[in-house]
Amino acid sequence: MPGQADTPAAKAGAGDKISRVGVIGAGQMGAGIAEVCARAHVDVLVFEQTRELAAAGRARILRSLDRGVSSGKITEREREQAAWRLRFTSDLGDFADRQLVVEAVLEDEKVKTAIFAELDRIVTDPRAVLASNTSSIPIMKLGMATKHSERVVGMHFFNPVPVLPLVELVTTLMTSTEVSERAESFARDILGKQVVRSADRSGFVVNALLVPYLLSAIRMVESGFATVEDIDKAIVLGLAHPMGPLALSDLVGLDTIKAIADSMYEEFKEPLSSPPPLLLRMVEAGRVGKKTGHGFYQYPASGRPSAK
């Protein structure tokens, strides 16, 4: 590969450090994770169930790379090289040579535990790291689905992944120090992210604080306390957040917020973590936010969001 000797992966010592990554799922988080890995000169293999989903995932990543070019974050050449490093498969067996796998499928504990059990059989290198980008499911539950729970960690990225610099690293009572250090070094030294460590508690640090706040904003709308637009305006102008809680809920996805709330409520039984009926109805209606074009706001295929 041209110029590879200068790449961050090569500088870090590709023999020992992670240079072959697998990402499971090319939805908004999986695509973002695959993109930042490819931009960091890492060889990336992405699993999607069908050719159609793989094509949609690739298109999502290419759009984001285009945005990186148009906003001056990366050059045309870097865009091309990153796209070239991304391969897709619908056979998890192809992950046998991966040194790190990041699972980023929907927030469903059964689906995730089945994936971890299968990955454990496929990826036999004892030094390989098996990571989940789960937003809230305790990592121990995923580790215990494997025979090698010492290899399992949480690596929780934030949306949009190419823009937000944080990774929460979650280790369990079973995770080995070597595995947690490899995962941390990959996120920090190869991807250039900043890492905070969190105990293995549902929601970890960020969502444990964020989700009760988002649910409170949804309850405000539900009770007629204030409008969607005024709540968001108040937070943007009054607290200097980049976006208000309802726009942010749309960005994260209301289905994801419900799944996180369910998981946190199951763990802590805090009323503030219980999903309000308006959230449940919107999820049932398929109005889950930006990814479906309709949530608290409407998102035309192109252009700015508008009120519901």
Ligand SMILES: C[C@H](O)CC(=O)SCCNC(=O)CCNC(=O)[C@H](O)C(C)(C)COP(=O)(O)OP(=O)(O)OC[C@H]1O[C@@H](n2cnc3c(N)ncnc32)[C@H](O)[C@@H]1OP(=O)(O)O
């Ligand atoms: C639920 C999960 O478990 C956890 C989560 O993910 S919680 C959600 C966390 N996310 C947030 O809180 C998002 C908060 N919102 C934001 O940060 C901002 O509103 C936003 C980044 C989404 C959009 O910001 P906005 O200013 O409207 O857009 P835009 O100007 O196009 O982009 C902002 C910056 O990102 C850069 N950028 C955007 N897309 C990019 C891409 N694909 N690649 C590289 N850079 C990109 C832009 O160049 C710009 O950089 P600059 O400030 O240096 O010029």
